[in-house]
Amino acid sequence: MMILSGDPPRSRALSILLVVIVLALLATPFIFPGAKALNVAAKICIFAALVASYDLLLGYTGSVSFAHTMFYGIGSYAIAIALYGLGPNWTSVAAAVAAGLPLALLLALAIGLFSLRVEAIFFAMITLAVASAFLVLASQLSWLTGGEDGRSFQLPELLRPGTVFIGKEWFGFTVNGRILTYYLVFFACALMILALLRVVNSPFGRVLQAIRENRFRAEALGFRTVFHLTYANCIAAMIAASAGMLNALWLRYAGPDTSLSFSIMLDILLMVVIGGMGTIYGAIIGAAIFILAQNYLQALMSIASTAAADAGLPLLPGLLHPDRWLLWLGLLFIASVYFFPTGVVGRLRSKPGSSR
Amino acid sequence: MSEIAATDALPKPKRDIAPLLLPVVLALLMIPLIGSESSWVTLTVASLAMGMMIFIMASGLTLVFGLMDVLNFGHGAFIAVGAYVATLVLLPLASWAQADSLLTNLAVLVPAALLSMGVTGALGLVVERVLVLPVYGQHLKQILMTTGGLIVAEQTLYALFGPQIIPLPLPTAFRGSFILGDVAISKYRLLALLIGLVIFIAIELVLNRTKIGLLIRAGVENREMVEALGYRIRRLFLGVFMTGSALAGLGGVMWGLYREQVHASIGDELTVLVFIVVIIGGLGSITGCFIGAILVAMVANYGGFLVPKLALVSNILLMVAVLMWRPRGLYAVTSR
Numbered sequence: 228m229m230i231l232s233g234d235p236p237r238s239r240a241l242s243i244l245l246v247v248i249v250l251a252l253l254a255t256p257f258i259f260p261g262a263k264a265l266n267v268a269a270k271i272c273i274f275a276a277l278v279a280s281y282d283l284l285l286g287y288t289g290s291v292s293f294a295h296t297m298f299y300g301i302g303s304y305a306i307a308i309a310l311y312g313l314g315p316n317w318t319s320v321a322a323a324v325a326a327g328l329p330l331a332l333l334l335a336l337a338i339g340l341f342s343l344r345v346e347a348i349f350f351a352m353i354t355l356a357v358a359s360a361f362l363v364l365a366s367q368l369s370w371l372t373g374g375e376d377g378r379s380f381q382l383p384e385l386l387r388p389g390t391v392f393i394g395k396e397w398f399g400f401t402v403n404g405r406i407l408t409y410y411l412v413f414f415a416c417a418l419m420i421l422a423l424l425r426v427v428n429s430p431f432g433r434v435l436q437a438i439r440e441n442r443f444r445a446e447a448l449g450f451r452t453v454f455h456l457t458y459a460n461c462i463a464a465m466i467a468a469s470a471g472m473l474n475a476l477w478l479r480y481a482g483p484d485t486s487l488s489f490s491i492m493l494d495i496l497l498m499v500v501i502g503g504m505g506t507i508y509g510a511i512i513g514a515a516i517f518i519l520a521q522n523y524l525q526a527l528m529s530i531a532s533t534a535a536a537d538a539g540l541p542l543l544p545g546l547l548h549p550d551r552w553l554l555w556l557g558l559l560f561i562a563s564v565y566f567f568p569t570g571v572v573g574r575l576r577s578k579p580g581s582s583r
Numbered sequence: 584m585s586e587i588a589a590t591d592a593l594p595k596p597k598r599d600i601a602p603l604l605l606p607v608v609l610a611l612l613m614i615p616l617i618g619s620e621s622s623w624v625t626l627t628v629a630s631l632a633m634g635m636m637i638f639i640m641a642s643g644l645t646l647v648f649g650l651m652d653v654l655n656f657g658h659g660a661f662i663a664v665g666a667y668v669a670t671l672v673l674l675p676l677a678s679w680a681q682a683d684s685l686l687t688n689l690a691v692l693v694p695a696a697l698l699s700m701g702v703t704g705a706l707g708l709v710v711e712r713v714l715v716l717p718v719y720g721q722h723l724k725q726i727l728m729t730t731g732g733l734i735v736a737e738q739t740l741y742a743l744f745g746p747q748i749i750p751l752p753l754p755t756a757f758r759g760s761f762i763l764g765d766v767a768i769s770k771y772r773l774l775a776l777l778i779g780l781v782i783f784i785a786i787e788l789v790l791n792r793t794k795i796g797l798l799i800r801a802g803v804e805n806r807e808m809v810e811a812l813g814y815r816i817r818r819l820f821l822g823v824f825m826t827g828s829a830l831a832g833l834g835g836v837m838w839g840l841y842r843e844q845v846h847a848s849i850g851d852e853l854t855v856l857v858f859i860v861v862i863i864g865g866l867g868s869i870t871g872c873f874i875g876a877i878l879v880a881m882v883a884n885y886g887g888f889l890v891p892k893l894a895l896v897s898n899i900l901l902m903v904a905v906l907m908w909r910p911r912g913l914y915a916v917t918s919r
Contacts, residue, residue: 291726341903344910348654351726352858353902359855360899489851493734500727545742554738561731564724565717 230421232428236508241575245508248515252413256406263522265405269412269477271518273470276416278498279423279510280466285496286505287427288459289439293492294338294354297361298331298464300487302471305330307378307481308371315381320476327468335464339457362487377482382408386476412473419466424507426462435459436505490553494521497560503570512571525549602913603870606877613885621766626884632772634880635779636841640834641857641864641872642786643827649803649867649916651820653715654722657729658831659854660736663847664706665699665832666839667740670749672698680754688754699836700829707828711821733850740847749845757840775837782830783873790869799823803867803916859898863905865912874913878905 236242248271251258255268281295305327306320313319342353365372372378382404384390390404426432437445438452446452475481485491494517502513532547546554567574610627617623644658672695673680679691714732718724757774760767790796802809802816810816838853839845860879864871879898886897893900905913 285723289723291723341906348648348722348726349862351656352654352862356855356859356862356899356902360896364896493730496727496730542742548742550746551738551742553734554742557731557734557738560734561714561728564727564731568724 232421232425234424234428234507236572236576238572238575241508241512241572244575245511248511249417256409257400260400265409267518267522269409271514272413272416273474273477274495274498274514274518275511276419276473277467277470278495278502278514279420279507280463280470281495282499282502282504282507282510283423283427283435283459283463283466285499286503286507286509287432287435287439288456290343290456290460291351292354292460292463293351294358294361295463295467295495296487296489296492297354297358298335298467299471299474299491300361300365300481300483301331301334302327302468302473303475303481303486304365304372304378304471305468306472306475307373307380310380310382311373311378315383317383320383323472327472328465331464331468332461335461336457339460340453343456343460344453358492359489362483362489365487366483373482375483377480377485379480382476382479386411408477412477415473416470419469420507420511423462423466427507431455431458439505493553493556493560497556497563499570500560500563500568501570503572503574504568506570506572509570509572516571521552525552528552528555599914602874602909605913606874606881609878609881609885613881616889617885621764622888624766625768626888627881628768628772628776630880630884631877632769632775632779632880633841633884634877635775635783636834636837637853637856637860637880638779638873638876639782639837640831640853641860641876642782642869643823643830644857645861645864645867645869645872646799646803646823647820647827648861650799650816650823651719651802651806652722653719653725653820653824655710655715655729655824656726656854657710657714657732657736658827658857659850659852660733661703661706661828661831662835662838662853662857663740663850664736665703665835666751666845666849667744667749667847668699668702668832669695669836669839670744670751670845671695673751674749677752681752683755685756688756692754696833696836699832703832703835704825704829707825708821710828711824715824733854737847737850744847746847751839751843751845753840753843771841775841778833778837783869786869795819795822856898859902863902863912865909865914865916867916868912868914871912871914871916875905 236245252268252272255264259265259268277295277299281292284290284292284295305323309319309323309326313322338354338357342350366375368374369376381387384404386404386408388403388405390407391401392404392407393402395401427435434445434450434455437448437450438455442452471486474486478485498513498517499509500513501516502509502511526549528547528551529549532544532549535547536544545551563570569577613626614620614623617626640658640662643661644655648654673691676691679687682688710729710732714728715725718728753771757771760769761773788796790800798809798814798816798819802819806816834853835849838849842849856879860872860875862875863878864873864875878901882897882901883894887894909915
């Protein structure tokens with residue numbers, strides 16, 4: 228219980244689901260062979276941490292930010308630029324961390340102090356504007372960021388796939404730098420999620436929830452709501468930047484499409500809503516469901532699209548085309564906000580039989 | 584203390600003209616910086632025309648927010664839909680649009696604009712009923728629902744029209760420019776300027792001289808009191824929402840013609856711009872929105888001319904500067 232900060236899943240089905248997901252992620256390199264499974268697992272880990280940090284904002288303080296990918300991108304680009312410019316060694320990684328995290332922190336502080344004093348809606352609009360400016364900036368400053376192409380780079384020696392620690396002849400599979408990187412990602416993300424659980428269950432987290440429920444009242448009780456919201460924004464930004472760093476390390480690449488684009492922001496929103504806002508655990512469930520669907524359902528869509536085209540149906544092939552995946556996602560998003568505002572976690576936690 | 588008799592006229596609210604002067608001062612300041620007078624005139628006309636188009640798109644959004652506290656994150660979808668609907672008329676009738684006669688050009692342009700406004704207005708009705716009504720009064724869900732609506736609309740446009748950029752050439756009569764001395768003023772920009780001014784004046788007249796306008800302004804200030812007096816503010820709101828959507832559609836047509844191309848991503852692109860304008864102007868204020876739109880366009884045009892690199896973040900800088908001066912926007916209407 229200590230490790231979960233006294234906030235257990237509170238539902239048997241949910242606990243089982245979480246244990247299954249975590250164990251599957253832990254064992255992925257050994258039970259699911261192939262690069263794709265490992266990629267999917269790493270992406271689930273990274274997004275679980277990213278979405279959990281977003282949940283701190285959306286679920287616990289009730290403020291909608293559209294700038295979360297900006298912080299994610301800052302982390303990604305920090306690693307990419309450092310490793311590209313300073314060469315593939317651990318000093319560059321340290322330099323990236325030392326430059327990226329403070330940058331994310333300062334930016335979050337500035338945005339927070341500037342826009343969190345008033346309505347939630349104001350914050351949403353300003354973050355949207357700042358994030359879009361940042362996206363343009365990142366794709367225009369090509370001498371630094373590589374523009375639309377992004378930056379590919381080499382990892383430090385230890386993390387390269389060529390570095391073999393245990394050969395195939397020992398247990399029947401190779402343990403190489405790639406697998407080490409995967410576990411680095413896994414444990415770093417687990418640590419971040421546990422840290423977030425600690426934050427939301429601290430007195431500070433309780434104040435955030437109070438602000439979400441009734442800001443005026445929280446202020447009347449003597450809490451300086453602007454500072455609390457700004458701190459929450461800063462914590463979320465730092466974790467998002469860290470997740471971005473892990474993402475860059477895993478992909479060995481950082482570019483606008485993988486780390487900054489608006490569609491990632493939508494993915495994050497969707498994962499929070501599907502998993503359940505204000506639960507942290509929802510982030511793990513949401514990320515797992517969403518990324519599995521993204522990677523394996525698109526194939527299904529393409530089959531359906533071809534089938535519809537063969538049958539000569541009008542319009543359907545276009546609508547079912549894998550590129551139109553976001554369309555169905557959007558519909559799912561609206562439906563889940565409308566019908567399941569509490570998400571999977573909320574559903575599982577509510578007692579069977581009662582409607583809420 | 585002097586006594587106030589009941590027959591005295593109510594004290595007039597103080598006129599706040601400082602924001603009105605802002606664009607004028609900015610434009611005048613730019614004369615020495617830009618140097619050449621002819622480029623200054625061209626840039627100023629360009630920014631006024633661009634400002635009008637942005638104003639047309641943003642006006643609905645600011646009223647909807649002011650009146651019902653609903654912020655539509657999917658407003659950009661109406662802009663994109665408007666532009667696409669116009670292509671449905673303008674492209675099949677391209678021969679009319681390219682004919683060398685003003686009347687024939689108008690005969691295709693006006694129906695295209697009207698059809699766009701009709702479709703986006705109807706779409707506004709659907710969006711209001713399906714997406715906004717169920718989550719009325721809950722900001723968080725509103726933002727989420729309308730963002731979802733934006734994705735669905737954009738993806739549907741991709742599915743129906745394909746992902747490619749659709750070229751949308753200007754009708755012949757509006758191509759080229761008038762030459763006055765060494766100043767060239769593009770005809771289409773003048774047209775945009777004219778339409779924008781007409782719409783601004785029309786909105787101001789409706790708001791200030793009619794009963795509906797009175798109710799809207801009263802609703803912006805205190806919704807509950809208007810309801811208590813027995814007016815069905817929901818219906819009023821629906822009307823404003825549909826009008827705002829139709830105006831966004833018109834703005835989309837104008838923007839598409841201005842850029843001479845249409846793509847579904849203009850929705851995203853312009854949403855950000857429109858938001859900045861609405862924030863700068865003060866949520867709920869039409870005059871503020873008008874000035875905000877001109878300011879944003881001026882900064883984009885002058886900035887793009889003087890320091891091209893700055894143009895990327897100039898809007899954000901403008902927003903920060905305005906909010907430092909007036910934290911609730913140029914004209915704060917609502918108490919929210």
